[in-house]
Amino acid sequence: MGTDLLRVEELSVTFGTEGGVAQVLDQVSLSLQLGEIMGLVGESGCGKTTLARAILGVLPANATIRQGRIIFGGEDLLALTPEEAGSRIRGRAMTFVPQDPVGSFSPLFTIGDQIAELMRWKSPDREADTRAYSRSRRRSDLARTLAMLRAVQLPDPPQLLRRYPHELSGGQRQRVMIAMALLPEPKLVIADEPTTALDVTIQAQILKLLRTLATESGASVLFTTHDLGTAWEICDRITVMYAGQEAETAGVAPFFERPAHPYTRLLLDSLPTGRTSLQGIPGSVPSPFAPPPGCRFNPRCPRATGVCAEVHPAEAEIGPGHAIRCHHPLLAAS
Amino acid sequence: MARRLVWVPPTLFGLLLLVFTVSHIIPADPARVIAGENAPAEQVEALRQRFGLDRPLPEQFLRYAMDVATGSLGVSLYTQRPVLDDLLARLPATFELALYAILISILAGVPLGVVAALRRNGWIDQVIRVVTVTGLAIAAFWLAILLQLLFSMKLDLLPVQGRSAGWGPEPITGFYTIDALLRGDFETLGDSLRYLALPTLTLAIPATATIVRFTRAGVLNVMSSNAVFYQAAMGIPRTVVIWKYILRSALIGTLTQIGLVFGNLLAGAVVVETVFAWPGLGLFAYNSILQSDYNAIMGFTLFTGAVFIGVNLLVDIAQSLLDPRDR
Amino acid sequence: MKTLRRILRDRALVAGLVIISLLVLAAVFAGTLATFPGDVTGFDPGARLEPPGPVYYLGTDRMGADLYSRLLFGARLTIMVAVLATAVAVLIGVPMGLVAGYHRGWFSDLLMRVSDVFLAIPQIVLAIAIAQTLGPAIQNVILALSATYWPFWARLVYAETRSQRNETYVEAAVAMGASPFRVMVLHILPNIASSIIVRTTIGMGGTILAAAALGFLGLGAPPPAPEWGRMIAESREYLPQAWWYATAPGIAILLVVIGFNLLGDGLRDVLDPRIRRGADGN
Numbered sequence: 001m002g003t004d005l006l007r008v009e010e011l012s013v014t015f016g017t018e019g020g021v022a023q024v025l026d027q028v029s030l031s032l033q034l035g036e037i038m039g040l041v042g043e044s045g046c047g048k049t050t051l052a053r054a055i056l057g058v059l060p061a062n063a064t065i066r067q068g069r070i071i072f073g074g075e076d077l078l079a080l081t082p083e084e085a086g087s088r089i090r091g092r093a094m095t096f097v098p099q100d101p102v103g104s105f106s107p108l109f110t111i112g113d114q115i116a117e118l119m120r121w122k123s124p125d126r127e128a129d130t131r132a133y134s135r136s137r138r139r140s141d142l143a144r145t146l147a148m149l150r151a152v153q154l155p156d157p158p159q160l161l162r163r164y165p166h167e168l169s170g171g172q173r174q175r176v177m178i179a180m181a182l183l184p185e186p187k188l189v190i191a192d193e194p195t196t197a198l199d200v201t202i203q204a205q206i207l208k209l210l211r212t213l214a215t216e217s218g219a220s221v222l223f224t225t226h227d228l229g230t231a232w233e234i235c236d237r238i239t240v241m242y243a244g245q246e247a248e249t250a251g252v253a254p255f256f257e258r259p260a261h262p263y264t265r266l267l268l269d270s271l272p273t274g275r276t277s278l279q280g281i282p283g284s285v286p287s288p289f290a291p292p293p294g295c296r297f298n299p300r301c302p303r304a305t306g307v308c309a310e311v312h313p314a315e316a317e318i319g320p321g322h323a324i325r326c327h328h329p330l331l332a333a334s
Numbered sequence: 335m336a337r338r339l340v341w342v343p344p345t346l347f348g349l350l351l352l353v354f355t356v357s358h359i360i361p362a363d364p365a366r367v368i369a370g371e372n373a374p375a376e377q378v379e380a381l382r383q384r385f386g387l388d389r390p391l392p393e394q395f396l397r398y399a400m401d402v403a404t405g406s407l408g409v410s411l412y413t414q415r416p417v418l419d420d421l422l423a424r425l426p427a428t429f430e431l432a433l434y435a436i437l438i439s440i441l442a443g444v445p446l447g448v449v450a451a452l453r454r455n456g457w458i459d460q461v462i463r464v465v466t467v468t469g470l471a472i473a474a475f476w477l478a479i480l481l482q483l484l485f486s487m488k489l490d491l492l493p494v495q496g497r498s499a500g501w502g503p504e505p506i507t508g509f510y511t512i513d514a515l516l517r518g519d520f521e522t523l524g525d526s527l528r529y530l531a532l533p534t535l536t537l538a539i540p541a542t543a544t545i546v547r548f549t550r551a552g553v554l555n556v557m558s559s560n561a562v563f564y565q566a567a568m569g570i571p572r573t574v575v576i577w578k579y580i581l582r583s584a585l586i587g588t589l590t591q592i593g594l595v596f597g598n599l600l601a602g603a604v605v606v607e608t609v610f611a612w613p614g615l616g617l618f619a620y621n622s623i624l625q626s627d628y629n630a631i632m633g634f635t636l637f638t639g640a641v642f643i644g645v646n647l648l649v650d651i652a653q654s655l656l657d658p659r660d661r
Numbered sequence: 662m663k664t665l666r667r668i669l670r671d672r673a674l675v676a677g678l679v680i681i682s683l684l685v686l687a688a689v690f691a692g693t694l695a696t697f698p699g700d701v702t703g704f705d706p707g708a709r710l711e712p713p714g715p716v717y718y719l720g721t722d723r724m725g726a727d728l729y730s731r732l733l734f735g736a737r738l739t740i741m742v743a744v745l746a747t748a749v750a751v752l753i754g755v756p757m758g759l760v761a762g763y764h765r766g767w768f769s770d771l772l773m774r775v776s777d778v779f780l781a782i783p784q785i786v787l788a789i790a791i792a793q794t795l796g797p798a799i800q801n802v803i804l805a806l807s808a809t810y811w812p813f814w815a816r817l818v819y820a821e822t823r824s825q826r827n828e829t830y831v832e833a834a835v836a837m838g839a840s841p842f843r844v845m846v847l848h849i850l851p852n853i854a855s856s857i858i859v860r861t862t863i864g865m866g867g868t869i870l871a872a873a874a875l876g877f878l879g880l881g882a883p884p885p886a887p888e889w890g891r892m893i894a895e896s897r898e899y900l901p902q903a904w905w906y907a908t909a910p911g912i913a914i915l916l917v918v919i920g921f922n923l924l925g926d927g928l929r930d931v932l933d934p935r936i937r938r939g940a941d942g943n
Binding site for chain 3: 344348349351352353356357360361367407442455468469470472474476479480482483487488493496593597598600601604605609619620623624626628631632634635638639642643649
Binding site for chain 1: 473535558560561563564566567568569570572579582583586610613657659
C-alpha cells in the first residue's frame with residue numbers, strides 16, 4: 001500500500017444527459033505501483049475511458065463525482081481546484097497519450113512549435129510560476145526534445161520539427177505523442193487506447209516502444225484498451241472492468257492462466273484462438289441509465305445468487321497483487 | 335493554388351454568357367428593351383441595325399464578347415458616356431463603403447462571437463443571439479431609412495445624404511478618407527467620416543451579425559476538438575489555449591466568410607446607396623433602373639459579377655496562404 | 662410524440678411557428694380582418710398621410726389608403742412570392758443536384774460549373790438584371806428570384822448526395838438491383854430531406870428580403886399592389902413627418918423574416934441533432 005503511486009478509492013461518477021442520469025462509474029478502486037504498466041481492459045462503455053479522464057482531471061462539464069478519492073503522490077487529486085490540477089499535476093507528474101494522433105495536434109502550427117509550447121510550461125527545468133522562457137532553457141529544452149525524438153525512433157528530428165502534423169503518418173504522429181508524454185519526466189503516463197487508430201502492423205511496434213521508454217525512465221503507464229491481446233503484449237498487470245465496475249485486477253500471467261472472476265473467465269473463453277466455433281457471452285451490457293443493483297454482471301453470470309443482485313461486492317485480495325470483486329470467485333481468497 | 339486561378343477564366347466566360355442570355359436571348363425583342371417601351375418604331379429598328387440584333391445569335395455573342403474584351407460595356411443611354419467609364423468612376427465610392435463596413439464587422443463581430451462561444455448559453459450569449467437574429471432579418475433599405483430618420487432627420491447629428499459637404503479631396507486613390515489623410519486635410523477627413531457613418535453602419539450591422547454567428551460556431555467547433563482536449567489534458571494554461579489556438583482557428587474561419595460577407599455587402603450597397611444618395615455602383619444601378627437604361631444595367635451586372643469573382647479569388651489566395659493544410 | 666414534446670420545448674421554434682401562423686392567418690383572412698378592404702386599389706385623398714389612430718390603426722399612405730389593411734393584403738403577396746420562388750428553385754435545384762451528385766462524368770461537372778457561374782454573382786444583382794429585362798410584374802419577381810436561387814440548391818444537394826453516395830446503404834441498394842432513380846429518390850433523398858426542409862425554411866426569410874428589395878427598387882409588382890418593399894420606397898418622400906408610413910411595412914417584413922429564421926433554426930435543432938452544433942450557425 002505504501003508504495004502505491006496511484007490509488008483510486010471507491011470512485012463513483014455520473015453523467016447528466018438528456019436521457020437521464022448515467023451511472024458511468026460505480027465504486028471503482030484501483031492501485032498502481034511505481035514503474036508498473038497496467039492495462040485497463042473492457043468493452044466499449046465499461047467506463048475505462050471515463051476512469052482515465054477522471055484520474056487526469058478532465059471530465060466533461062456534465063460529469064459529477066459522487067464519491068471517492070484519487071490519491072496520487074500522496075495527495076487527493078479530487079480535492080484540488082481544476083486550475084491547480086492543470087498547472088501542477090497535468091503535463092508534469094502525470095501526462096497523456098491520446099487515441100487520436102491526427103486531431104490531437106493543432107493543424108495550424110508546426111510540430112516543433114507545439115512541442116516548444118509544451119516545454120515552455122512543462123519542461124523539467126522550469127522553475128515553478130515563472131512565465132519567463134530564458135534562452136538557455138530554450139536551448140536545453142531543444143536538446144532534450146531532439147534526444148527524445150531520436151529515442152522514439154523518428155528519423156531526422158530537426159527536420160521533423162519544421163513539419164506540420166498533416167505531413168506525418170499516423171505512426172509517426174503517435175511516436176511524437178509518446179515523446180511529448182515523456183519529455184516532462186512524468187511519474188505516470190495515461191494512454192487512452194493509444195494504438196486503436198493505428199495500422200495493425202505498427203501497433204505492436206508502438207506498444208513495445210512505449211513499454212521500453214517507460215521502463216527506462218521509471219514511469220508507470222496506465223493504458224486503456226478493449227483488446228486483450230494488446231494488454232498481454234506489454235502489461236505487468238491488468239484490470240478488467242464491466243459496466244462501470246471493476247471486476248478483477250491481476251498480474252498478466254495469473255490473469256490469463258488463473259482468472260478468478262466469472263466475467264474474466266467468460267471473456268477469455270470467447271477469444272477466438274484456434275477454435276472451430278465462436279463462443280460469446282449470452283445477454284448484453286446493461287444500460288448505464290438503469291443498471292442492475294449489486295454486481296452489474298449478475299444477470300449474465302452463471303454463478304450468480306441472490307446476494308449478487310443486492311450487494312456490490314467489496315474488494316478482496318486473492319493473491320499478491322491479485323484483487324477481485326465477486327461473491328463467488330473461481331479461486332478462493334487467501 | 336493554381337487550380338483556383340485556372341477556374342477564373344471559365345467562370346468569367348460563363349458570366350459573360352449568362353448576361354448575354356439575359357439581355358439578348360430572354361427578351362422577345364432585345365432592341366425594344368434597350369430602346370425603351372415608349373421609343374418609336376423607327377428608333378427601335380435603327381437600334382436593331384446598329385447593334386446587329388438581327389444577326390444570328392452566335393454572331394451576336396461573338397460581337398458582344400469582342401466588345402467586352404476590348405473594354406466596352408456599351409454606352410449609357412442616359413449619360414451618353416461609356417458604361418465602363420461610369421462604373422470605374424464610381425467603384426472607389428462603393429469600395430470605401432464596403433471596406434469600412436467589413437472592418438467594423440470584423441472588429442466588432444469576431445470578439446462578440448468568441449465571447450458568445452466561451453460563455454455558451456450564458457446571458458451574454460442569449461443577448462448576442464437575439465441581436466444577431468434581428469440583424470440578419472432586417473431589410474437593409476429599411477434599416478437605412480430608420481437610421482436616416484433617427485440620426486439625421488430627428489436628431490440632426492449626421493448628414494442625411496451624400497458623400498461630402500462640398501467637393502471631396504483631390505483624388506489620389508478615390509477614397510475620400512485616405513485621400514484627405516494623405517493631403518493632411520483633416521477638415522475634409524472629418525467631413526468624409528461624418529458622411530460615411532450612417533451608410534457604413536447600415537451595411538455593417540447585418541455583416542456583423544453574420545460574422546458573429548460564424549465565429550461563434552467556429553470557436554465552439556474548435557473548443558470541442560481533440561486538439562483542445564489534448565492541451566487541457568497536458569495542463570497547458572487555459573488562457574494560452576484560448577488566445578493562441580482557438581482564436582487563430584476562429585480567425586482563419588472568419589476569413590473564409592469574408593467572400594460571403596462581401597457579396598452581401600455588394601447586394602446591400604444597391605439599396606443603401608440609394609437611400610443615402612451615395613455616389614457609388616449601387617446608386618448607378620438604381621438610377622439606371624429608373625431611367626430604364628438597359629445597357630447600363632447589363633454593364634453593371636457584368637462588372638459587379640467580375641468584381642465579386644476577383645474579390646473571392648483574393649480571399650481564396652489569402653486563405654491558402656494562412657492555412658498550412660492548403661499549401 | 663417525443664418529437665412533439667421536443668418541438669414544444671424549443672422556445673425559439675414555438676415563437677417562429679406562432680409568427681408564421683399569424684402571417685398565414687392574416688393573409689387568408691385579410692378580407693375580414695381589414696378595416697378598409699377596398700384600400701388595396703381604392704384611395705381617399707382626403708385622408709392622405711394620417712398618423713396612426715383609432716380609425717386608421719397604422720396610419721394612411723400618400724393616397725389616403727389605410728396602411729393596416731394594405732399590409733394585410735400585402736401578406737398574401739409576400740407569402741405567394743416567397744413560397745412560389747422557393748418552391749420553383751427547390752423543384753429545379755434538388756433533382757439536378759441529385760442527378761449530378763449520383764452520377765459522375767461530364768454532365769455532373771457541367772452542371773456544377775453552371776451553378777458556380779450563377780453563384781459567382783450576388784443574387785440580387787442578377788435578379789435586378791432579369792427583373793428589369795422582363796418588366797415589373799409579380800410573376801417576373803418570382804421568376805427572377807427562383808432563377809437566381811436554384812443553383813444554391815443544386816450545389817447543396819450535389820454535395821450531400823456525393824457524400825451519401827459512398828455510404829453502405831447505397832451500395833446495398835445498388836447491389837440489390839435498384840435503378841439509379843430508385844436509389845436517388847427512395848434512398849438518398851429521405852436521408853437529406855431534413856437538411857432540405859431546414860434550409861428551405863431559413864431560405865424563405867432571405868427570399869422575402871430579396872423580393873422586398875426588388876419592390877423597393879421599383880422592380881416588383883406595379884402599384885397599386887400592396888407590396889411591402891414598394892410601400893417603404895413610396896414613403897421616403899414623406900419622411901420624417903409621416904414616420905409611420907415607413908415603419909409599419911418595415912416591421913412587418915422584420916417580424917416575418919425573424920419568424921422564418923426562428924422556425925428554421927428550431928427545426929434544425931429538432932430534426933437533425935447531427936448539425937445542431939455544426940458549422941452552420943449555432
